Amino acid sequence: MIEVVAAALIRDARVLAARRAPPHRLAGGWEFPGGKVEPGESDGAALVRECREELDVTVEVDRRLGTARGDATVAPIRLSLYAARLVTGEPRPHEDHDALRWLTAAELASVEWLPIDRSLLPLVAAALRVPPSPLPDANRAGRL
Numbered sequence: 001m002i003e004v005v006a007a008a009l010i011r012d013a014r015v016l017a018a019r020r021a022p023p024h025r026l027a028g029g030w031e032f033p034g035g036k037v038e039p040g041e042s043d044g045a046a047l048v049r050e051c052r053e054e055l056d057v058t059v060e061v062d063r064r065l066g067t068a069r070g071d072a073t074v075a076p077i078r079l080s081l082y083a084a085r086l087v088t089g090e091p092r093p094h095e096d097h098d099a100l101r102w103l104t105a106a107e108l109a110s111v112e113w114l115p116i117d118r119s120l121l122p123l124v125a126a127a128l129r130v131p132p133s134p135l136p137d138a139n140r141a142g143r144l
Ligand SMILES: Nc1nc2c([nH]c(=O)n2[C@H]2C[C@H](O)[C@@H](COP(=O)(O)OP(=O)(O)OP(=O)(O)O)O2)c(=O)[nH]1
Pocket: 004, 005, 006, 026, 030, 031, 032, 033, 034, 035, 036, 037, 050, 075, 077, 079, 114, 115, 116, 117
């Protein structure tokens, strides 16, 4: 099983989608930034490394949203998707991608996702509807 991690980078209720560039065999398919976990590497460290390599940004990894498996006869991949946020930098595509889009929950179905990602989209939509950080206690108390 090949362990792959990917980041649902969320900003202002939108998530970043990236389109695979040619000549990759998956060119044209949309995915979440990420890649294979190296031996001895944690999921979080792999995500931070991949986002730096692919997008030239620093990210902070939050909770795992879910996992999905590929058809083992086609691609023995287990994809773990994590919510994440930008710390520094503005994402821009390098060699791996030729387009980036910030999608709202309503726009998630408007791009052609890689097959493994499709089952994870409802989890991403739910994460987009949840505020990224809890309200400060003072605010919460004021609303009770
Ligand atoms: N990054 C990423 N990969 C995905 C997603 N969905 C999906 O099926 N994959 C597949 C595509 C690839 O077969 C595999 C990830 O491999 P990769 O080529 O991105 O890994 P890598 O950056 O470590 O690249 P490499 O050094 O092996 O070339 O997982 C996704 O949302 N994000």
